[in-house]
Amino acid sequence: MERLHAPIVLPCDQTCAVLRDAVVDVDDAGRLGYVGPFASAPAHPGPLRSLPGILMPGMVNTHAHSPMTVLRGMGGDLPLMRWLAEIIWPAESLLTPADIEAGMLLGSVEMLRNGITTSVEQYFQPEHMIRAVLATGGRMVLGPAVVDTPGHDWRRQLDEVSARIDVDGVRPHDRIEIAYGPHSAYTLSPEQLTTVAEAARSRDALLLLHVAESLGEDSVQRIEHGSVPRLLAKIGLLDGRVLAAHSVHLSDEDIALFADHDVAVAHCPGSNAKLASGIARLPALQAAGVRVGLGTDGPASNDDLDLWEEMRLAGLLARLSTMDSSALTAADVLLLATRGGAAALGRDDIGVLEPGRWADVVHVDVSSEAFAGGLSVPAEHLLANLVWAAGARDVRDVWVGGEQVVAAREPTKVDRAKVQAVAGTVTARLKS
Structure with missing residues (x-):
């Protein structure tokens, strides 16, 4: 079990709520538990991992x-x-x-x-x-x-x-x-x-x-x-x-x-x-x-x-x-x-950070120019910066089913350089 803690959590519920100083709990089966403010979070037996930035669904x-x-x-x-x-x-x-x-x-x-x-x-x-x-x-x-x-x-x-x-x-x-x-x-x-x-x-x-x-x-x-x-x-x-x-x-x-x-x-x-x-x-x-x-x-x-x-x-x-x-x-x-x-897709197990869904989580880094105004801006302003100014370059870490598959922008399970090289040989052959 792991608890992820961040200044901002975006569950992507129907209201697109912006949760401040919040946590996302991941159970041993890779599912989400409590998602909400840190101050009202239940006791958690697992490790606490504090991350700078924003947590949102995959x-x-x-x-x-x-x-x-x-x-x-x-x-x-x-x-x-x-x-x-x-x-x-x-x-x-x-x-x-x-x-x-x-x-x-x-x-x-x-x-x-x-x-x-x-x-x-x-x-x-x-x-x-x-x-x-x-x-x-x-x-x-x-x-x-x-x-x-x-x-x-x-x-x-x-x-x-x-x-x-x-x-x-x-x-x-x-x-x-x-x-x-x-x-x-x-x-x-x-x-x-x-x-x-x-x-x-x-x-x-x-x-x-x-x-x-x-x-x-x-x-x-x-x-x-x-x-x-x-x-x-x-x-x-x-x-x-x-x-x-x-x-x-x-x-x-x-x-x-x-x-x-x-x-x-x-x-x-x-x-x-x-x-x-x-x-x-x-x-x-x-x-x-x-x-x-x-x-x-x-x-x-x-x-x-x-x-x-x-x-x-x-x-x-x-x-x-x-x-x-x-x-x-x-x-x-x-x-x-x-x-x-x-x-x-008719799926109720992905796409939202809420208890019972798969722990598919994305950590967005906020050190780029997109967030120069900080995270304390009003919710509408924060969402505007995320959508209109940030981008894929700001994705730092990714979990799928509670398993970290991207760490510091690099895949954890395969060698990106080798994957790119093999695909490149296919393209070269097709163009020859």
């Missing part, structure tokens, strides 16, 4: 393809469909299972160092993905890709996911959740999507899907069905547990469909901006009651795995698109990256 990245660290920088100036068809899909066809593991190792290290303790991944080679994440000590929701494109057998991919869940369950490890990852309505037919949705529903598994990311990607589906959400509703896909990535081009009717079916959205403002896909209607989604979390997308389309950057972009683009400087506050976007991401 961030939740609700949409990523992290093995694409080895593809970072490729085709960086192309729109989505050309980028996929001309650059990414050909390069991915050359990746070996070992390449994917190397890319995921690097991605997991990058995310942990940035304060992201849970990522939602859609990619291939699940065994290698899981091995990489467990090696770094991270947490992952994995939807192995199901796609009907050249070189891929969608039915075999689907059956492998179902067999894995049937044998080991949706949660084969306390840090791993298995989901279904059908890519999109433009890489799978309505009949194929229906089959995947039925498999996911029958196992109460989360289904991950790209929806309406750009205007050109699913024009045929829009012509035939009016919109992608209407198509998905028509075939019954929205009736299960669904996390729709991007969801940029949605009408009022589409948003209402998501709200009615309790579909969650992974909002990826950085990737959407870089690929000129558009600006998602975040304020409208939230006003309709749609659960929304933040995602980085893949590190070849963003090109980093940094939710601090996504927080700022989400807030700035929401304000710009509505011409309303109060559209999203600092507190709003902080909650998107933490409790909002957990809610989007």
